[in-house]
Amino acid sequence: MSGYKDLAQRDSCFRPGSTLCPGCMEATAFQNIGRASDNGKKTVFTIGTSCAEVSTLAFPDVVAWGRGDAPPDTWGKSFSILHNVFESAPTLAESVRDVADVLAEHGALTHPVQVLATSGDGGALSIGLRALLHTIHRGSRVTIVVLVNEIFANTGFQYSPATTPFAETSTTPVGPNVQGNPRPPLDYIHLAIAAGAAMVAQVSPSHGKLFVRTMERSLACEEGTAIVFVPAPCISGWKFDDGQAIHLGEMGAQTGVYPAFVWERGKGGSVKDCDLDPAQRPPLENFLGLQRRFHHLVMRKPEGSGFTARPGREDDLVQFKAWTQKNVERLYKLAEMT
Amino acid sequence: MKTASEALEAPQAHRTTAAGEIYDRAIDLAPVRAAHSAQYTAREEIVADGNTAAAIATLQMWRAVVFPGFPITPSTKWIETVASRIAGDPKSKKRVKLLEAEHAVADYLVGAAAACRDLIFSTATSSVGLDHMTETTRSLGASGLGNVMIVDVYRATANFPLCIEGDPSDTLAHRDDGFIQVCARGKQQIYDTMLQMPCLGMHPEVLTPTMPGYYGIKDSHKSGKLMVEPDHDVNAFQDEWIGPCPLPGLLNGDTAFGNCVTSRHFQGFKWSQKQRLERVLDLLPAIGADFEKRFGRPGLAYFDEVGWAVDSPGEGSAEWQGGERRRVDIAVVGMGPDFGTFEFLREPYEKSSGLRVAGVAMRLLTPFPRAALRERLSDAKVVLVVNQAHHYGRGHLTLDVVDALSDLDQPPIVVSAFAGLGGANVSEETWERMLDHAKLALDGHRVASSALFHEGEAL
Numbered sequence: 001m002s003g004y005k006d007l008a009q010r011d012s013c014f015r016p017g018s019t020l021c022p023g024c025m026e027a028t029a030f031q032n033i034g035r036a037s038d039n040g041k042k043t044v045f046t047i048g049t050s051c052a053e054v055s056t057l058a059f060p061d062v063v064a065w066g067r068g069d070a071p072p073d074t075w076g077k078s079f080s081i082l083h084n085v086f087e088s089a090p091t092l093a094e095s096v097r098d099v100a101d102v103l104a105e106h107g108a109l110t111h112p113v114q115v116l117a118t119s120g121d122g123g124a125l126s127i128g129l130r131a132l133l134h135t136i137h138r139g140s141r142v143t144i145v146v147l148v149n150e151i152f153a154n155t156g157f158q159y160s161p162a163t164t165p166f167a168e169t170s171t172t173p174v175g176p177n178v179q180g181n182p183r184p185p186l187d188y189i190h191l192a193i194a195a196g197a198a199m200v201a202q203v204s205p206s207h208g209k210l211f212v213r214t215m216e217r218s219l220a221c222e223e224g225t226a227i228v229f230v231p232a233p234c235i236s237g238w239k240f241d242d243g244q245a246i247h248l249g250e251m252g253a254q255t256g257v258y259p260a261f262v263w264e265r266g267k268g269g270s271v272k273d274c275d276l277d278p279a280q281r282p283p284l285e286n287f288l289g290l291q292r293r294f295h296h297l298v299m300r301k302p303e304g305s306g307f308t309a310r311p312g313r314e315d316d317l318v319q320f321k322a323w324t325q326k327n328v329e330r331l332y333k334l335a336e337m338t
Numbered sequence: 339m340k341t342a343s344e345a346l347e348a349p350q351a352h353r354t355t356a357a358g359e360i361y362d363r364a365i366d367l368a369p370v371r372a373a374h375s376a377q378y379t380a381r382e383e384i385v386a387d388g389n390t391a392a393a394i395a396t397l398q399m400w401r402a403v404v405f406p407g408f409p410i411t412p413s414t415k416w417i418e419t420v421a422s423r424i425a426g427d428p429k430s431k432k433r434v435k436l437l438e439a440e441h442a443v444a445d446y447l448v449g450a451a452a453a454c455r456d457l458i459f460s461t462a463t464s465s466v467g468l469d470h471m472t473e474t475t476r477s478l479g480a481s482g483l484g485n486v487m488i489v490d491v492y493r494a495t496a497n498f499p500l501c502i503e504g505d506p507s508d509t510l511a512h513r514d515d516g517f518i519q520v521c522a523r524g525k526q527q528i529y530d531t532m533l534q535m536p537c538l539g540m541h542p543e544v545l546t547p548t549m550p551g552y553y554g555i556k557d558s559h560k561s562g563k564l565m566v567e568p569d570h571d572v573n574a575f576q577d578e579w580i581g582p583c584p585l586p587g588l589l590n591g592d593t594a595f596g597n598c599v600t601s602r603h604f605q606g607f608k609w610s611q612k613q614r615l616e617r618v619l620d621l622l623p624a625i626g627a628d629f630e631k632r633f634g635r636p637g638l639a640y641f642d643e644v645g646w647a648v649d650s651p652g653e654g655s656a657e658w659q660g661g662e663r664r665r666v667d668i669a670v671v672g673m674g675p676d677f678g679t680f681e682f683l684r685e686p687y688e689k690s691s692g693l694r695v696a697g698v699a700m701r702l703l704t705p706f707p708r709a710a711l712r713e714r715l716s717d718a719k720v721v722l723v724v725n726q727a728h729h730y731g732r733g734h735l736t737l738d739v740v741d742a743l744s745d746l747d748q749p750p751i752v753v754s755a756f757a758g759l760g761g762a763n764v765s766e767e768t769w770e771r772m773l774d775h776a777k778l779a780l781d782g783h784r785v786a787s788s789a790l791f792h793e794g795e796a797l
Contacts, residue, residue, distance in 0.1 A: 102403050
């Protein structure tokens with residue numbers, strides 16, 4: 001596994017010039033994945049329609065992908081990317097993997113190839129759940145990265161199956177009759193394990209070393225599909241202040257909303273930086289209070305630091321905390337599975 | 339041979355193209371070609387149905403090594419045949435890839451074809467299966483991936499009511515997907531068409547995916563004699579037309595596919611797509627002629643013809659009367675195997691009616707061979723277009739035929755008919771009834787803008 005110094009010296013395949021929102025966690029994730037994948041293997045990314053696509057593959061003005069300022073002289077450093085419709089990224093990656101394998105089996109391709117699929121949670125868990133689960137089920141040796149910003153950010157911050165309870169989105173607005181998203185999110189980590197993934201993780205660049213290490217492990221995974229869910233605080237959709245993305249990534253994990261989790265088939269896994277005991281975790285209100293999508297639930301404490309439930313919303317916050325605790329307990333149980 | 343790490347560290351020659359860099363030595367397809375396990379080593383007459391004929395043709399291509407599929411009636415036997423032949427051949431390194439839905443198959447085709455643009459990736463589907471692919475077939479049509487071939491086994495497209503028999507409403511609903519669409523009829527034409535399609539789609543000036551098709555049940559499920567060619571000759575023919583793709587793939591290139599563009603650049607992409615498709619009109623006859631020269635059977639053509647001018651027409655023939663050549667009274671435009679029934683009764687109808695009757699069975703559907711059809715039909719007084727797919731107006735074919743004739747100073751009268759919907763047989767009685775209907779227009783009567791015929795009756 002690489003140290004930061006080594007990593008910093010690598011060529012990221014994510015280049016300057018994307019039009020992602022300033023402060024977007026996806027850009028940070030791509031920058032690190034881009035460096036982690038500079039490992040001498042030929043790299044192919046596939047990408048479903050998402051923020052990540054429309055903001056990085058805009059022809060001819062911004063194509064924010066590729067290694068180096070000019071096409072590399074060594075094929076192993078070369079990089080290709082393929083975009084197709086929202087749900088397609090896992091299947092695209094699987095097909096590239098298959099072709100590379102068939103060519104290798106014939107002796108027509110002698111160099112190693114790594115294939116990585118990228119989707120948003122809308123593309124992977126809503127319209128693309130079928131594609132995601134079946135690629136995993138077929139054991140394709142690809143790495144799938146799902147950038148989970150809990151909304152369809154690309155189309156204007158609508159509800160997705162990964163939306164946190166009570167979150168306000170443009171299709172679960174807050175009003176007298178509705179208090180944001182009424183449903184708990186899809187248990188996508190459990191689904192990925194049940195579908196047969198060889199490695200399942202949930203980690204954001206807020207946990208820098210763990211993120212890079214996890215990406216390197218996923219790219220080296222030979223036993224089947226490795227899938228990494230990357231919590232991706234969305235500055236425009238979650239409505240938080242500039243410069244808070246890394247902090248929110250960390251707080252969301254520590255409060256139990258999206259705990260860092262790494263699991264490998266046959267080895268089990270662990271929950272990182274999130275205590276099973278809720279009393280040992282930072283107050284959930286302090287995570288929610290930084291985001292305007294939860295301002296109907298919490299407010300700044302009148303006496304100063306921290307956040308508290310808005311009058312009349314105490315029961316909702318109790319419910320939210322109960323879901324969070326279930327979420328953490330569930331991940332601890334999944335970690336025990338081998 | 340270098341080790342993987344040595345190879346990775348070694349600089350490799352690369353060259354710049356309009357779509358990125360190509361590393362010419364990254365992939366060497368010679369071992370793939372050498373590993374091809376032949377289906378046939380000599381010309382042989384076998385008995386096969388249409389799906390089997392199509393599957394055998396695809397299996398004979400050395401460039402086809404991975405076959406993604408998902409079953410749907412009436413195309414299912416294509417993937418079953420491919421699977422069983424691969425399973426039964428210990429020397430074969432080809433693979434069947436079973437996906438979870440047609441949409442996944444289409445996505446798989448995108449990734450596979452983009453990964454290596456010098457291999458051929460093919461599947462078969464039908465009806466709502468093709469519809470399910472639509473989101474991605476639209477991408478494919480514009481992708482430049484001429485190494486994709488989707489075999490469409492025609493079947494009516496609807497589930498209210500569901501009908502599993504073959505009418506071409508599926509393929510005709512996909513005219514704007516951007517594929518080269520060719521209709522085949524009869525086992526032999528199906529087989530021959532499959533062999534020629536990649537030559538067209540992968541031509542460097544075309545680079546457009548292909549969608550050969552044939553009627554479900556009528557052609558897909560009925561067996562007959564089929565002449566199969568040895569794999570060696572099949573591949574020699576394809577090698578003549580298919581060279582290394584001039585643009586990079588994902589594996590041998592440093593490139594990006596499927597960019598996001600503004601409307602300003604969208605125009606350029608679409609213009610280029612259309613230009614490439616138009617080149618088909620020039621190349622198709624040349625490929626067809628080469629096929630005929632090599633194999634002694636008619637190759638690809640815009641349409642099949644019956645009853646038009648012959649080299650030495652005898653006095654007394656329908657074409658000549660009193661030493662003068664007669665114009666065609668009724669020209670039929672149709673497609674598919676039911677056209678054979680018309681061919682069978684054309685001469686008797688000419689004798690009984692005293693009219694001169696000719697016809698064309700469309701083969702190239704997209705791009706529509708507008709100029710060639712106009713030239714062929716310009717001599718006719720009335721054109722009877724037989725549509726076999728539901729359409730909100732006068733029929734898909736009718737619209738194209740009317741458009742093709744619109745440049746003529748005095749275009750023939752176009753009479754539009756629907757028959758054989760849902761794959762129903764178009765009987766001799768129905769053909770006669772439709773020809774009588776066209777005759778009314780010939781005699782100066784007004785006829786309905788379109789009419790539906792079935793079992794000898796106008797409904």
